[in-house]
Amino acid sequence: MNLFGGTIGNLESGLKYSATKQKTIAQNIANVDTPKYKAKDVSFAKMLKDAEIDTMSAHRTDQRHYEFKQPQSSDGVYSYTNLRYRQNGNGVDMDAEQAKMAENTIYYNALIDRINGKLNSLKTVIKGGQ
Template identity: 35%
Template sequence: MLQNISILNQALDVSVLRHNTISNNLANMDTPNYKPQKVVFEEVLKGELANSSFEGTRSNTKHIPIGNSQARPFITEESVVTQNNGNGVDVDKEMSDLTENSIWYQTLSYQLSEEFNLLKTAIKSR
């Protein structure tokens, strides 16, 4: 459960970073030779989780198992040129990405809220 909370927290942080990156791309849509940026995280996280062998030591079976994910997002520059001035920002794509990211953020927020509700229920039932 705590690992889920940690992963959801990281995903929310990445969603905020992605929102800022998309907003920056949109703000520079008329800047000559501007190359749009994108955030890469999901692929890194999947690889990290698949190769994760870290497990916390449990001295009691009632302890919650823990793991450690050190996946970090990074920003890459796309090399697409869509305008005559060398600018690569596709406004329709950026707006679509922004909408998708907003829905993803709302979903993550809901899932995190549900994880805390489960944790609260578990604490109350003790």
């Protein structure tokens, strides 16, 4: 029986995405005055695709069967290539980064709230409904 699979596993993946996004936003803000720095962002779709591939497994019953190879998973972070906001080539828009940070904080808090609800439900079941 997989007690913490399913919903809690998906919420954990969401928290990984949120943490990666927070680090990326913080890195962008820290480099707001760095010449030629290109802003970075995180692709949720890429992280989701990597998570689906990482969970895939197969049992080979014969040596002639193809072996499943899992590609190297990436963190989903990418740089904007043709983005310039300033004369020095810096691509960080402070207002946009602060808005992204606020949005990510709300997303993170919602995930934490949902995980707390799931764990409280398990706690109630373990206590026998008391």
